[in-house]
Amino acid sequence: MNELVRVARLLRGYLPTLLDAAEAAAYDQRIAELLAADRAGLPIDDDLVELVASSPALHTWVARVLESPWLLPQEVSERYTPLAGDRAGSDLQRYACPVDGDVEWYRVSLSDPVPICPQHGKALVLAGPA
């Protein structure tokens, strides 16, 4: 899978922590459209990069994910310590949208409430390691 597509899915899971509700909803809709276009075989990288660059908060967040060794959000990697010999990230709980998988999020603590997919209105489900 295209690295940018994976980061876009993750970004959707963290938009509510990066932007206010109205902005997050607007960006989520736009990213959902791009992911649907990707699934239809259309090139989306340029549009995705442009979209991310239009918000300093998103730009900073995405740059940090792309720099991280396992493409993890900083708020996940800094709370996560892999056990010796573990495959990187293998014991992280990855959640995804149950409809199309186009929203991803990591549960680091049981006290983290599982988000709802803003597009489909369904709670994300455990999807196993990426």
Ligand SMILES: [Zn+2]
């Ligand atoms: Zn969904």
